Structure formats: C-alpha cells, structure tokens
Amino acid sequence: MPRVPYPDNWSDIDTALYKRSIKVFSSVKKMLGVKLKLHADTQVQQGDIFLFNHFSRFETFIPQFLIYEKTGAYSCAIASGEFFQGDTVLARYLRNVGVFPHDHQRLFPLLAEQILRGRKVIVFPEGGMVKDRRVMDQKGHYSVYSRLTGERRKHHTGPAVLAQGLEAFKATIRNAYTDKDYDQLLRWKEDLHLDSLDQLLTAALKPTLIIPANITFYPIRSDENLLLTSVELFADGLNLRQTEELLIEGNILLKNTDMDVRMGAPVDPYKVWHWWNRYLLGLVASEFRTLDDVFALHARPRNWKQKMLGSYFKKSAAATRNQYMEEIYANVTINLSHLASTLIMHCIENGQQQIERQRFFTTLYIAVKHLQNNTKINLHRSLLNPIDYSDLITGTSKRFEQFISVAIKNGLILEYEEYYQFLPKLLEEHDFDNIRLENLIAVYDNEAEPITAVRKIMVKALAEFDHVDPQRLAAWHFDDECRDLSWERHLYSKAHFDDINENEAASADPSPFFLQPEHDNGIGVLLVHGLLASPAETRGYGEYLVKQGYTVMGVRLKGHGSSPYALRDQNWQDWYASVQRGFNILKAHCSRIFVTGFSTGGAMALKLASEGHPQIIGVNAIAVPLKFLNPTFMLVPLLHGTNKLVGWVSAYEGVKRFIENVPENPNINYRHTPIRSLYELRLLVDDMDEVLPLIAIPVFVVYADQDPIVSIKSAQEIFEKLGTPRKQLKIINADRHGILLHNLGNTWEMIDDFMAGCIDETNQDTAGQSRASEIYLQTLPESSR
Numbered sequence: 211m212p213r214v215p216y217p218d219n220w221s222d223i224d225t226a227l228y229k230r231s232i233k234v235f236s237s238v239k240k241m242l243g244v245k246l247k248l249h250a251d252t253q254v255q256q257g258d259i260f261l262f263n264h265f266s267r268f269e270t271f272i273p274q275f276l277i278y279e280k281t282g283a284y285s286c287a288i289a290s291g292e293f294f295q296g297d298t299v300l301a302r303y304l305r306n307v308g309v310f311p312h313d314h315q316r317l318f319p320l321l322a323e324q325i326l327r328g329r330k331v332i333v334f335p336e337g338g339m340v341k342d343r344r345v346m347d348q349k350g351h352y353s354v355y356s357r358l359t360g361e362r363r364k365h366h367t368g369p370a371v372l373a374q375g376l377e378a379f380k381a382t383i384r385n386a387y388t389d390k391d392y393d394q395l396l397r398w399k400e401d402l403h404l405d406s407l408d409q410l411l412t413a414a415l416k417p418t419l420i421i422p423a424n425i426t427f428y429p430i431r432s433d434e435n436l437l438l439t440s441v442e443l444f445a446d447g448l449n450l451r452q453t454e455e456l457l458i459e460g461n462i463l464l465k466n467t468d469m470d471v472r473m474g475a476p477v478d479p480y481k482v483w484h485w486w487n488r489y490l491l492g493l494v495a496s497e498f499r500t501l502d503d504v505f506a507l508h509a510r511p512r513n514w515k516q517k518m519l520g521s522y523f524k525k526s527a528a529a530t531r532n533q534y535m536e537e538i539y540a541n542v543t544i545n546l547s548h549l550a551s552t553l554i555m556h557c558i559e560n561g562q563q564q565i566e567r568q569r570f571f572t573t574l575y576i577a578v579k580h581l582q583n584n585t586k587i588n589l590h591r592s593l594l595n596p597i598d599y600s601d602l603i604t605g606t607s608k609r610f611e612q613f614i615s616v617a618i619k620n621g622l623i624l625e626y627e628e629y630y631q632f633l634p635k636l637l638e639e640h641d642f643d644n645i646r647l648e649n650l651i652a653v654y655d656n657e658a659e660p661i662t663a664v665r666k667i668m669v670k671a672l673a674e675f676d677h678v679d680p681q682r683l684a685a686w687h688f689d690d691e692c693r694d695l696s697w698e699r700h701l702y703s704k705a706h707f708d709d710i711n712e713n714e715a716a717s718a719d720p721s722p723f724f725l726q727p728e729h730d731n732g733i734g735v736l737l738v739h740g741l742l743a744s745p746a747e748t749r750g751y752g753e754y755l756v757k758q759g760y761t762v763m764g765v766r767l768k769g770h771g772s773s774p775y776a777l778r779d780q781n782w783q784d785w786y787a788s789v790q791r792g793f794n795i796l797k798a799h800c801s802r803i804f805v806t807g808f809s810t811g812g813a814m815a816l817k818l819a820s821e822g823h824p825q826i827i828g829v830n831a832i833a834v835p836l837k838f839l840n841p842t843f844m845l846v847p848l849l850h851g852t853n854k855l856v857g858w859v860s861a862y863e864g865v866k867r868f869i870e871n872v873p874e875n876p877n878i879n880y881r882h883t884p885i886r887s888l889y890e891l892r893l894l895v896d897d898m899d900e901v902l903p904l905i906a907i908p909v910f911v912v913y914a915d916q917d918p919i920v921s922i923k924s925a926q927e928i929f930e931k932l933g934t935p936r937k938q939l940k941i942i943n944a945d946r947h948g949i950l951l952h953n954l955g956n957t958w959e960m961i962d963d964f965m966a967g968c969i970d971e972t973n974q975d976t977a978g979q980s981r982a983s984e985i986y987l988q989t990l991p992e993s994s995r
Contacts, residue, residue: 216294216314222403223284223329224306231307235275243466246272249543249588250423250473254280257421257476258325258376259369263538264334265343266459269425269469273332276471285330286321288312318368319501322376326402326413335366335535341454342645343656345539352535352660355642369420370530373479374523375504376418381495382504383414394499401500420477420530422537426470426657428545428590429612431461432620432647451643458646470543472588477537479530487526490519539660545590546599547613549577551654553668554623554632564631567605569675574610575603576678577671579686587663595697596690600791603683622651684798687791688763691722695766702773710774710868710882718877720744720771723764724795725752731759733827733969734800736793736818738811739764740833741891742871742880744771747808747951754958761799765792767811769887770880774868778884782894789814797825802972804965806830808950809920813894816928820904828908828968830961832950833917836895836924874948902931908971909937910964912957914944938964 239246248254254277262273274285291311294301308329310317321331336345336354347353353362386394392407399410461467483491494515498504507520542548553573557565578593592598592609601607614630617623624631640648658664703711722745735755737748745764752762767785769777789811796803803825807815812834819829867886873879909932913925922941929939942955949957 216311216316218316220310220314220320221305223286223308225284227303227306228278228284228308232275232278235271236279239275243464244268244462244469245467246276246469246471247591248276248280248471248473250280250471253421253423253473253476257330257419257473258416259331259333259373259418259420260285260473261333261335261369261420261422261534261538262471263345263424264336264339265341265425265427266339266462267455268459268462270334272425272469272471273423277330277332283328283330284308285332286310286324287332288317288321288334316502318372318375318505321372322379322501322505323402325376325418326379326410327404328413331372333366333369333372335369335531335538337366341642341653342640343653344659345535345656346659352532352539357642365531365535367527367531369534370479370527371505371523373418373420373530374483374526375501377480378491378495378504378523379498379501380414380416380418381491382498383410385495387411387414389496417478417480420479420534421473422475422477422534422541423471423473424538424541424543426472426543426545426590427462428468428470428543429547429609429616430458430646430650430653431465431467432457432616432650433461454643454647468590470590472541472543474537474541477530477534479526482526482529482533484522484526487519487522490515490522494519536660540586541588542657542661543588543590544581544658544661544664545592546574546578546602546607546609547650547654548658548664549574549581549668550610550613551651552658552665553577553672554636554651555655556665556669556672558632558636562632564629566629567627569672570630571605571607571610572603572678573668573671573675575599575686576674577668578602579689580667580671581664584663584667587661594693596694597697600687600690600694617651620648620650622649680798684795687795688722688724691766691788691791691795694768695721695771698769698772698776702776707773707775714774714881715876716744716771716878716880718744718746719749720746720766722766722792723749723752723762725756725762725764726799727756727759727761729759730761732800732802733759734761734763734796734803736789736796736803736805736815737762737764738789738792738805738807738814739767739770740809740811741767741887742770742777742873742883743875743878746771746878747875747948748806748811751806751950751953751958758962760804761796763792763796765789767814774880774882774884777880778867778886780887780890782890782897785810785890785894786814786817789818793818793823797823801825802827802969804828804830804968806832806950806961807834808832809835809947810891810894813898816905816909817894817897817901819907819909820901822904822906826907827972828910828965829905830910830912830964831928832912832957833914833920833947834898834911834924834928835891835920836898836927837921839917839919839921874946875951878951898928899931902928903933905932905934907934907936908964908968909934910961911937911939912949912960913939913941914946914949914954915941916943916945917947917949918945919947 260273262269274287277283277285286308289304289309289311291313293304294311310320314320325331338357340354342355345352345354347362353364356363383398395407395410399407404410497512507516507523511517511520578599581587581589581593598609599607602610614623614625618625622633622636624633636649636651646653737752739745739747745766748764752764755762765788767788769780769784805815805818805826807813812831815829816831816834819826868882868884871879871881871883873881911925911929913922915922925939925941929937940960942949942957944954946952946954949955
C-alpha cells in the first residue's frame with residue numbers, strides 16, 4: 211500500500227516540550243549506569259551539522275541533550291519514515307521535538323531552513339547501527355554493511371549534499387544583498403521566520419560547518435542485565451536480534467559504562483570545491499529563488515550551467531563524505547580492550563595460536579607508554595591515569611581481567627598458568643546481529659582498525675618485549691609516578707574541594723624525583739617523606755646525596771602534594787604501594803640500595819626492609835611515630851568510626867573530616883589533616899609490631915629529644931623490637947620534628963657514617979665470597995676447573 215505523502219511543511223519545534231524532554235532525560239541519565247564524557251572545544255558552538263557513528267539505539271538520544279546542555283540550541287534529527295505513519299502519539303511527539311522522516315520529499319530544504327534559523331542538525335551517516343564496528347573493507351576503503359541488501363555499501367552523502375546546498379543558497383542571499391534586491395530578501399526573511407534582515411545576512415555569512423563526532427562505549431558487556439530480565443517477564447519468545455540488543459544495550463545503560471563523545475575537526479564543504487565550482491556557482495546563484503531550487507539541481511536543472519554545477523556538486527559531496535567519515539573514525543577513544551584485541555588478532559593472523567601471559571601484559575604496557583606520546587590518537591582516560599594501567603605489567607589489572615573473563619566466557623580464549631591460547635572461534639564469521647554476543651574481540655579490533663597507528667604500535671611493542679631494557683621500563687614507571695601526581699591534582703581541583711584547597715599554602719614542588727650522579731658509586735638511596743608532606747621534604751637531602759655519587763629516588767606517597775581531599779581517599783597500603791614502586795624503579799639502576807624514611811616514611815622504610823629484598827643493605831629510620839605527644843590522637847579511631855557511620859546513614863560526609871594543622875614547613879605540608887589519614891597512620895604503627903622483628907639488615911634510628919610531635923619513648927621501643935643485631939640509635943638535641951629536612955644535629959653526616967660502614971661491610975662480604983671462590987677453585991682438580 212503506497213504511503214500517504216507528507217505535507218510540504220513540517221511542525222516547528224515545540225520549545226516547551228523540547229525543554230521538558232531535556233529535563234526528563236537529564237533526570238533519567240542520573241539513574242543510569244552510563245557515564246557521559248564530551249570531548250569538544252569550540253565545535254559545539256561552531257557546528258551546524260553534527261555527524262555521529264551508530265552502535266546502539268541509546269546513543270540516538272544523546273547528541274541533542276549534549277548540544278542543548280552546552281549551547282542552549284535546539285537540534286533537529288532524522289528518523290525512519292515508519293515512525294511517522296499514522297497519527298500516533300509517538301509520531302506527534304517526534305514531529306514536535308524536531309525529528310524529520312528520512313523519506314520526506316522536501317527533507318533537505320526543511321533541514322536547511324532549520325539551520326538558517328540557528329538550529330543544529332544531527333545525522334547518523336552510516337544509515338543504521340553498525341554492530342560489528344566493521345567500517346573498512348579489505349582494500350582499506352570505508353563502507354558499511356546494509357541490512358536491507360545484505361551487502362556492503364558506501365556511507366551516505368546526505369550531510370555533504372545538505373551542507374553544500376546551504377552554501378549555494380547563502381551565496382544567493384549574499385548576491386541579493388550586493389544587488390540590493392530587498393524585496394527578495396524580505397521574502398526570504400518571512401519564509402524563514404527570522405526577526406530581521408540582519409539575522410538573514412548573519413546566517414548567510416557564516417560558513418556551513420560539519421562536525422564529525424565519534425561515540426565510543428567502554429566496556430561493552432554481553433552478560434545478563436535487569437532490562438532483559440524485565441522484558442522477558444512481559445514478552446514471550448524474544449528473537450535473537452531483540453535479545454542481543456537488550457543484552458548489549460541494556461548493559462550500556464545499566465552497568466557503569468563510559469560513553470565518550472569526541473568531536474573532531476570541523477569540515478567546511480566549501481573548501482573542497484574546485485575554483486570552477488565556485489565560478490559556476492557565481493553564474494547560477496542569482497537564478498535560485500528558494501531552497502527547493504538549490505536542492506533540485508540534480509533532478510531538475512533548468513539549464514546547462516545548473517546541470518554542470520549539479521554534476522560538480524555530486525563529486526564534491528563524495529569528497530566531503532570521505533573527509534568527514536575519516537574524521538569520525540579517527541576520533542575513536544582507544545581503550546585497553548582495543549589494544550588487547552588488536553594484539554590478539556595480529557597474533558592469529560600471523561599464525562601465532564598462543565601468547566605467554568607476561569609477554570601479553572608487558573606488551574600492552576609498552577604500547578600504552580608509546581601511545582601516550584602520540585598526540586593524534588585519543589586515549590581513554592584509563593590509559594592516561596596510571597592507577598588504571600600501571601598494574602598491567604604485573605598481571606593484576608582489573609580492566610584486563612574484565613576483558614579476559616568475557617573472552618573466556620565467549621569461548622574465544624583459554625587461560626593457562628603461563629599463557630593464553632587463542633581459539634578458532636576468533637576467526638569465524640558471525641551473523642551481523644549476534645557478533646556483539648559471540649566475538650567482542652572482533653568488534654573491538656574493527657573499531658580500532660581505521661587508526662592504523664594503533665596496530666603499528668602494538669606490533670612494535672610486541673617485538674620490543676624481547677629486548678626491553680629494565681632501565682627503560684623504570685623510566686616509564688617514573689613517568690607514571692609523575693603522571694599520577696598530575697592526574698591527582700586535576701581530579702581534586704574541582705570547585706567542591708575549594709573549602710579546604712583554598713586554605714592550603716604549600717608552594718614547593720611536590721613531584722617525585724630521580725637524581726643520577728655525575729660520578730656514580732653504584733649505590734642507590736630511596737627517600738620517603740612523611741605524612742602531610744611531599745618529596746620536597748627530602749629533595750634537599752637528595753641533592754646532597756647525589757653529589758656523593760649516590761643515585762637517588764624520592765618517592766611521593768599517594769595523596770600527598772595535591773589536596774588534603776586526595777589524601778583522605780587513601781589508606782596506608784596505598785602509601786606503601788608508592789614506596790614499592792619507587793624501590794622497583796631504583797633497583798633497575800642499582801644492585802645495592804639504602805632506604806631512608808622520615809616520620810611516617812620511616813615506618814614505610816622499615817616495612818620495606820622487613821621483606822628481605824637482597825638489594826637493600828641498610829635502613830635509616832628518622833623520627834618514626836610509634837608514640838605521640840598529643841593525647842587527642844587516642845580519640846582518632848572513635849572519630850573516624852563516627853565519620854564512617856554518619857557517611858553510611860546520610861549524604862553528609864562526617865562530623866569532622868579534617869583537623870587544622872600548624873605545619874613546621876608551610877611551603878611543604880598540608881594545613882589540614884584528614885581524620886582518616888591519622889587513623890591509617892595508627893594502623894601502620896600497629897603493623898610495626900610484626901615488621902620490626904623481621905628486619906635482619908643494619909638499621910640506623912634517629913630521634914630528636916624534644917620532638918614536639920613524636921614521643922621520645924618511640925626511639926627505645928623501636929630499637930628494642932628490631933630483629934637485627936646490627937643497629938644504632940642516635941638521640942640529637944633538637945626541638946623540631948623535621949630533623950632530616952633541616953639537617954638538625956648533623957643528621958646527614960651521621961647517616962653518611964652509618965652508610966659508609968654498611969658499604970664497607972658489604973664490600974668485605976663480597977671480597978670474602980670472592981676469596982672463598984678462589985680457594986674452592988684451587989682445591990678442584992685442574993680438569994674440573
């Protein structure tokens with residue numbers, strides 16, 4: 211039965227309904243698990259036609275919301291004509307919020323009118339969902355699968371046709387101004403429902419810009435979800451397509467999925483025109499009286515000039531289409547699943563059916579570090595924040611475990627103790643409607659394929675694993691420590707942290723540091739600062755040590771040097787993990803290491819020494835806080851517990867989150883101490899009872915006799931609990947806590963003497979071992995040597 215023709219005109223946007231819809235969606239978004247992140251500079255303001263790739267139904271509602279949120283502008287969109295058959299509630303709603311049927315006979319003129327009135331137009335040029343993310347054919351050309359024909363086809367040129375038709379009509383308006391044809395200009399003003407001729411001229415002078423944008427979901431899951439379960443209660447016998455969409459898209463909506471919307475460089479169709487196109491347009495522009503005249507160039511040209519211009523427009527539209535599709539796919543937000551999938555598919559394509567686990571982990575880490583230096587590739591924030599990716603190399607990454615568990619569940623990979631085995635299903639062809647269920651690795655690989663640099667970097671990283679220099683890895687790990695500080699400072703610089711941040715006065719550089727001497731003695735020193743401070747507390751001492759030939763690593767305890775709020779979110783295990791990472795960096799350069807810690811850092815140094823690392827030859831523990839002078843410290847567990855209880859039962863964060871601190875060194879230390887951090891310090895101190903007896907290497911303990919914070923009783927208690935017989939205790943005359951920072955009582959020189967003794971001792975041990983070897987060799991028959 212033939213469809214009833216649409217009316218020539220279309221309903222204008224009902225702005226009140228549009229705003230209500232935005233409010234409803236905003237409320238719904240807060241309840242959903244999806245986290246929206248828009249990456250755009252000026253594109254939202256500049257653009258007229260916005261193009262998005264299409265992977266799920268949910269994303270079709272997002273662009274209008276984002277554009278209105280950022281600009282207050284209304285957006286029009288295009289939907290399948292089937293939604294407009296009959297006078298249904300849905301059809302009326304769509305018409306009133308600016309949605310047009312794709313098969314409207316005046317679609318382009320209607321959309322062009324909206325743009326001239328300051329509205330935006332949203333288009334999905336793929337023409338439908340691309341579930342397999344496969345957008346490149348075997349020759350590297352862009353194309354997509356058509357569900358209607360079952361074959362691959364080129365992307366639509368509609369956005370390019372719309373944009374260049376607008377440019378042609380704008381040229382017509384400008385010509386009318388030049389010719390002072392005010393009657394025609396007034397007719398256009400009235401037809402377009404504009405307020406003035408100035409508004410018409412402003413629209414005619416603005417270039418028509420196409421904004422290509424990419425929507426990337428991460429992670430993509432295929433397990434059961436509440437949406438599917440709910441629908442199954444009321445629907446009987448869902449088909450495969452319906453089940454697949456509820457599984458995948460229900461998880462996008464409900465299960466903590468990141469939705470990155472990244473807008474690319476604007477495409478100006480006018481710039482792809484040849485000079486001949488522009489010349490022809492100048493000859494023809496005065497012949498146009500309506501937008502319909504412009505868009506009828508192909509079907510109903512009035513003369514040879516219009517016919518030729520229409521032919522050129524067709525070629526230009528194809529060129530513009532290629533330009534914006536390339537930009538859309540170049541703006542994929544690359545995540546760990548893309549990298550792992552690309553690596554897996556490369557291995558399989560090269561006949562490799564398995565990969566060692568450590569090779570897999572390290573290759574991924576190496577690739578991440580290389581990708582971070584490629585400014586043309588957009589990385590997901592989890593590949594920029596070391597907290598999310600630095601544990602890749604140890605095989606403990608939660609994001610990697612999530613990826614592998616899905617692959618194992620789907621029968622794509624088998625996991626063994628030492629390696630992963632790739633299964634034949636990875637290369638099988640899957641139906642368009644079930645590939646997201648059956649082979650997410652192929653989907654991720656397809657999505658990353660247009661960015662050729664990703665595969666090149668993965669292949670390079672795989673080869674690099676065989677000869678990677680431990681010091682190169684250490685340099686990357688140190689870079690991670692610096693990135694961690696930058697990320698932390700950015701995260702905790704938001705306005706809702708200002709109540710505390712604005713009262714902080716620390717100005718010294720809080721960055722971790724790695725210092726290498728001009729004349730290397732082959733020995734390293736790991737420096738660990740105290741609570742509320744930063745590496746700036748140990749920097750001066752580190753520079754003193756490097757002049758003596760030591761290689762020095764100054765660690766930053768997690769949560770320090772950024773914001774007291776950052777510190778409040780860490781536990782003492784997080785602080786200790788910072789120490790372990792610093793130690794691993796340093797031992798790539800030195801086979802013998804001293805660990806020197808001040809205050810809380812001293813407790814960390816002792817804990818590290820208790821683990822029996824053969825590289826550590828001595829520990830300097832300065833002003834370790836085993837006991838405190840302030841009696842209110844005893845109330846910290848109670849106050850912390852009250853804060854937690856209040857936080858559990860209400861939105862209020864606690865009765866007292868911070869206490870003010872009057873620091874000895876205001877340019878280094880926080881002025882606010884999180885109650886939680888004091889509680890974590892208590893837990894760390896309690897751990898010392900188990901740690902101290904385990905230490906077997908030389909330990910030098912230093913305290914000030916009038917320390918205003920730490921009780922001098924701590925000195926004897928630590929000294930007595932130390933398991934090592936090779937220990938020294940020095941009490942200096944000072945009334946300040948920061949004896950290491952200020953070198954009070956010649957603390958630095960005393961530590962020099964202690965370290966010199968340890969070095970002599972290890973040198974003698976080494977010499978003794980060499981002599982024993984020589985004696986042993988001399989006792990062997992000559993034939994056995």
